[in-house]
Amino acid sequence: MSTARDVIFQRIAKAKGASTPEAAHIAYATIERNYQSAPSLDRAPIIHLLEDRLREYDAHVYRVTESNVGEQVKQILAARNIQRVLVPDGLPESWLQGAIFEIDNQQSALGLNDYTAVLTTATLAIAETGTIVLQNAPGQGRRAITLIPDYHLCILRTTQVVETVVEAMRLLEPTKHLPTTFFSGPSATADIEMTRIKGVHGPRFVDVILVTDEIL
Amino acid sequence: MNVALFITCYNDTLFPSTGKAVVQVLERLGHTVTFPAGQTCCGQMHWNTGYQIEALPLLPRFVAQFEHAEAVVVPSSSCVAMMRDHYPMMAERIAAEGEDKTLPERVAKLLPRIWEFSEFLTKKLGITDVGAYYPHRVTYHASCHGLRGLGLGDGPLSLLKSVRGLELVEISNLEQCCGFGGTFAIKNAEVSSAMLAEKTQAVLNTGAEQCTACDNSCLMHIEGALHRQRTGVGTKHIAEILAHTEADAAAEANNPVEVTV
Amino acid sequence: MSRVPLDPRTAPSFQTAAKVLLGDAQLRKNVRHATDVIQNKRRRLVEEKHDWQQMRESGRQIRAHALQHLDIYLAEFERNFTAAGGHIHWARDAAEAQRIVIDLVKQTGTSEVIKIKSMTTEEIQLNNALEAAGVHAFETDLAELIIQLGEDQPSHIVVPALHKNRSQVREIFRKKMNLPNLGETPQDLAEAARQFLREKFLRVPVAISGANFLIAETGGVCIVESEGNGRMCLTLPETLISVVGIEKVLPSWQDLEPLIQLLPRSATGERMNPYNSLWTGVHPGDGPTNMHIVLLDNGRTDVLADHEGRQTLQCIRCGACQNACPVYRQTGGHAYGSVYAGPIGAILTPQLMHMEHSQSLPYASSLCGACYEVCPVKINIPEVLIHLRNKVVEQNGWYAPESLAMKAVAQAFLSEKRFRAAQRLGRIAESPLVKKRKQNKLQVLGQEEAQTPGWIGWLPGLLGGWTDTRDLQAMPKETFRDWWEKRNEKGSNRT
Numbered sequence: 001m002s003t004a005r006d007v008i009f010q011r012i013a014k015a016k017g018a019s020t021p022e023a024a025h026i027a028y029a030t031i032e033r034n035y036q037s038a039p040s041l042d043r044a045p046i047i048h049l050l051e052d053r054l055r056e057y058d059a060h061v062y063r064v065t066e067s068n069v070g071e072q073v074k075q076i077l078a079a080r081n082i083q084r085v086l087v088p089d090g091l092p093e094s095w096l097q098g099a100i101f102e103i104d105n106q107q108s109a110l111g112l113n114d115y116t117a118v119l120t121t122a123t124l125a126i127a128e129t130g131t132i133v134l135q136n137a138p139g140q141g142r143r144a145i146t147l148i149p150d151y152h153l154c155i156l157r158t159t160q161v162v163e164t165v166v167e168a169m170r171l172l173e174p175t176k177h178l179p180t181t182f183f184s185g186p187s188a189t190a191d192i193e194m195t196r197i198k199g200v201h202g203p204r205f206v207d208v209i210l211v212t213d214e215i216l
Numbered sequence: 217m218n219v220a221l222f223i224t225c226y227n228d229t230l231f232p233s234t235g236k237a238v239v240q241v242l243e244r245l246g247h248t249v250t251f252p253a254g255q256t257c258c259g260q261m262h263w264n265t266g267y268q269i270e271a272l273p274l275l276p277r278f279v280a281q282f283e284h285a286e287a288v289v290v291p292s293s294s295c296v297a298m299m300r301d302h303y304p305m306m307a308e309r310i311a312a313e314g315e316d317k318t319l320p321e322r323v324a325k326l327l328p329r330i331w332e333f334s335e336f337l338t339k340k341l342g343i344t345d346v347g348a349y350y351p352h353r354v355t356y357h358a359s360c361h362g363l364r365g366l367g368l369g370d371g372p373l374s375l376l377k378s379v380r381g382l383e384l385v386e387i388s389n390l391e392q393c394c395g396f397g398g399t400f401a402i403k404n405a406e407v408s409s410a411m412l413a414e415k416t417q418a419v420l421n422t423g424a425e426q427c428t429a430c431d432n433s434c435l436m437h438i439e440g441a442l443h444r445q446r447t448g449v450g451t452k453h454i455a456e457i458l459a460h461t462e463a464d465a466a467a468e469a470n471n472p473v474e475v476t477v
Numbered sequence: 478m479s480r481v482p483l484d485p486r487t488a489p490s491f492q493t494a495a496k497v498l499l500g501d502a503q504l505r506k507n508v509r510h511a512t513d514v515i516q517n518k519r520r521r522l523v524e525e526k527h528d529w530q531q532m533r534e535s536g537r538q539i540r541a542h543a544l545q546h547l548d549i550y551l552a553e554f555e556r557n558f559t560a561a562g563g564h565i566h567w568a569r570d571a572a573e574a575q576r577i578v579i580d581l582v583k584q585t586g587t588s589e590v591i592k593i594k595s596m597t598t599e600e601i602q603l604n605n606a607l608e609a610a611g612v613h614a615f616e617t618d619l620a621e622l623i624i625q626l627g628e629d630q631p632s633h634i635v636v637p638a639l640h641k642n643r644s645q646v647r648e649i650f651r652k653k654m655n656l657p658n659l660g661e662t663p664q665d666l667a668e669a670a671r672q673f674l675r676e677k678f679l680r681v682p683v684a685i686s687g688a689n690f691l692i693a694e695t696g697g698v699c700i701v702e703s704e705g706n707g708r709m710c711l712t713l714p715e716t717l718i719s720v721v722g723i724e725k726v727l728p729s730w731q732d733l734e735p736l737i738q739l740l741p742r743s744a745t746g747e748r749m750n751p752y753n754s755l756w757t758g759v760h761p762g763d764g765p766t767n768m769h770i771v772l773l774d775n776g777r778t779d780v781l782a783d784h785e786g787r788q789t790l791q792c793i794r795c796g797a798c799q800n801a802c803p804v805y806r807q808t809g810g811h812a813y814g815s816v817y818a819g820p821i822g823a824i825l826t827p828q829l830m831h832m833e834h835s836q837s838l839p840y841a842s843s844l845c846g847a848c849y850e851v852c853p854v855k856i857n858i859p860e861v862l863i864h865l866r867n868k869v870v871e872q873n874g875w876y877a878p879e880s881l882a883m884k885a886v887a888q889a890f891l892s893e894k895r896f897r898a899a900q901r902l903g904r905i906a907e908s909p910l911v912k913k914r915k916q917n918k919l920q921v922l923g924q925e926e927a928q929t930p931g932w933i934g935w936l937p938g939l940l941g942g943w944t945d946t947r948d949l950q951a952m953p954k955e956t957f958r959d960w961w962e963k964r965n966e967k968g969s970n971r972t
Binding site for chain 1: 507510511514515527528531532534535538539542544545546547548549550551552553561566567568569573617618619620623636638639641642643646663664666667670671674675678679680695697703704705706708709711712713723728729730731733734735737738745747748749750751752753754755756757760762763764772774778779781782787
């Protein structure tokens with residue numbers, strides 16, 4: 001008896017003729033990709049654009065130099081009255097000020113639910129869409145830690161900011177096998193009368209610290 | 217220019233005044249109009265309703281009637297869209313069936329010379345002022361085939377704006393279908409009527425006396441409801457507005473408008 | 478709680494269902510409001526992308542290419558996803574997919590699963606099958622939760638509960654979540670959903686999803702969502718089972734460049750949806766350790782076999798055609814008798830059903846072209862509708878009454894003589910129906926031009942649909958060609 005797999009492949013071949021990897025490869029190269037793939041803005045306006053987009057999503061955005069990151073973290077956490085923060089492995093010690101920082105030890109989801117805040121860095125950010133890209137990498141950790149706590153403080157260098165989605169996808173190419181999460185603002189829904197409501201299941205509050213170590 | 221008029225089957229039968237207006241405008245602009253007598257239908261109704269086999273023979277017939285024309289003018293955007301969207305493929309199909317191998321090439325040569333009436337004026341002749349006078353408040357309905365099929369854009373509006381005395385008022389849901397859709401209006405009469413209700417409401421909101429368009433099919437639909445509701449608002453094909461002159465207005469002033477019961 | 482799913486095999490015809498829904502004022506108001514909001518947001522965000530048309534064209538080419546070489550890319554995806562620690566299952570039809578999922582769930586020993594919104598699982602009626610097998614599925618998308626708790630049906634592929642307003646949602650939640658004092662702002666309702674589901678996310682060990690894209694090159698999966706319920710389901714449970722149509726595969730990572738931009742702008746009118754999740758198989762220490770993908774045919778290979786219909790499979794399920802469709806906007810989604818409503822449903826459902834059911838769907842369109850205009854991958858929906866109408870006509874046979882009439886008219890169009898005879902015949906046939914105009918006595922006699930024809934207020938049989946709400950102008954006495962002939966006989970160039 002032929003398997004479901006065999007049957008489906010036979011049906012596909014019958015439907016359109018069987019293809020070969022070579023034929024697919026040759027045809028693939030002819031696909032037109034004439035959309036914008038390079039930035040259209042200078043660096044300074046790109047960073048401004050990201051800030052605007054993040055603020056549209058109700059994130060607070062702070063711009064500091066490298067040496068002031070720790071102080072900024074301290075101030076933000078104090079203002080939000082947060083004493084205990086979950087962090088992944090791999091963050092600079094100097095950033096972790098003003099609270100108790102507990103490194104993720106692969107606790108269960110239930111364990112993660114005890115944390116109200118998480119602090120991470122990110123792989124890159126996309127100005128045009130206000131998107132921050134997280135991957136399973138040092139400083140960012142596994143996906144669950146930026147999901148369950150209600151508050152996410154994300155620290156990002158301005159050199160990690162690109163203007164367009166296409167640039168971002170190309171920068172991510174070498175790490176495309178990693179678990180990757182694009183987030184654009186806090187979790188949201190518009191399922192009730194198309195009214196955008198922030199904060200359903202993911203973090204409801206997101207703040208971003210932009211570290212300016214490039215000359216803008 | 218020598219212009220062959222393709223009146224279309226429904227304008228021929230139901231809206232001869234539109235054809236007369238087209239002739240009037242073109243002749244006023246100094247062009248010679250001919251009417252190939254063997255013309256009937258472009259095949260749209262059959263093709264769009266699923267009767268492809270019935271529509272196919274109408275193509276070689278159309279081509280034979282019009283292929284020697286310098287320009288073909290059609291006062292119906294849906295018929296022109298039918299030709300542009302489907303004739304090349306229909307011709308290929310007829311050729312593939314071995315019936316007429318020359319048809320695809322003949323269709324390819326003919327299509328660039330086929331113009332929707334307003335498009336012929338604005339794009340081919342490059343004029344917007346055709347010397348018309350029509351002292352009424354008018355709103356323009358963009359038919360789907362004119363808007364999306366032919367990409368008429370602001371062409372018809374620029375023609376109307378150049379009509380002396382005409383007050384153009386914009387409709388709110390310009391891009392929305394009136395619900396005609398050929399046999400759709402009968403097969404899905406209830407939904408079609410609901411769509412039409414939105415459209416006629418928008419027409420009435422403009423306070424216009426007349427609703428115009430490049431397609432009598434939409435206008436027949438819109439007028440059907442406007443008349444049923446006794447709104448006192450009428451419809452008129454754009455050619456009939458563009459054909460209208462000061463002399464017509466003077467004649468009308470001497471002959472009171474007939475009363476409808 | 479089980480509900481009767483939308484099933485094209487048992488659904489009434491579009492016309493019949495639409496008639497009922499048109500009478501539901503609340504539903505029509507809700508649908509119009511929601512589609513207006515999304516359409517306006519979409520329009521703004523599409524206009525700000527100057528390369529939108531280039532992206533659309535790339536999107537179209539990528540999707541068409543993937544279908545043209547579907548066998549190659551499915552095999553590549555299977556290889557890479559398996560190498561990354563996942564398991565692939567193949568399902569020829571809905572029943573087989575249901576069996577596979579039920580077996581996988583049973584193997585884990587759980588009787589509860591959490592679900593991400595998935596039209597594919599709605600298509601195969603998975604929830605009812607699970608329930609029958611003793612497994613309860615919790616829908617976690619807010620809209621799907623509303624549908625599930627309200628024992629309702631999805632009416633839109635992106636916003637399945639858009640036919641419900643806040644008061645209706647509040648009533649459902651009050652009753653089913655036992656929250657007598659629940660407020661009615663959307664915030665209150667979203668908060669209720671957050672509380673209701675949080676415990677389930679943390680506890681239930683199996684999640685079921687669909688997928689937006691599969692990536693052959695990496696064995697990757699992409700799911701886009703807004704609420705974070707997707708991320709919860711994708712990362713917290715031990716087992717993840719994704720049911721995915723075979724057409725969802727993309728060749729490479731770079732193909733996401735346009736598609737991941739086209740989708741959110743078209744679907745919800747956002748520059749980017751709040752969350753995109755991408756992963757490749759099992760990642761130790763991050764997410765489910767037991768990962769399964771059920772690749773579903775269920776009629777898709779039949780669509781693929783139809784040269785004209787094939788482009789239907791390019792669809793990326795953004796719902797833009799539904800929001801733009803003036804027919805959908807009147808009736809909402811339930812009239813289409815399938816989880817795939819609106820223009821895409823009108824072409825997808827009949828094809829998935831081998832054209833045996835849903836014969837009314839290809840006619841549920843005025844062919845206005847709004848769907849094609851907004852489609853992010855340029856599916857020429859009107860063209861496919863016309864193609865399917867042709868199939869319906871063929872299936873109904875040559876002796877159906879409509880067919881005979883259409884043939885007769887076509888015959889008339891083949892000769893000028895016959896056409897003129899038909900025009901005369903039409904005038905005679907309609908004459909008893911025409912309410913004659915009384916001529917104004919003041920009218921100048923001999924002015925033939927002024928004799929506008931009368932009106933028809935009633936038509937018999939099928940044509941009566943027209944005159945239920947519309948009058949019809951009677952045929953004028955003189956056709957254009959008669960006038961033209963007379964004018965030329967006079968040898969004058971007067972008009």
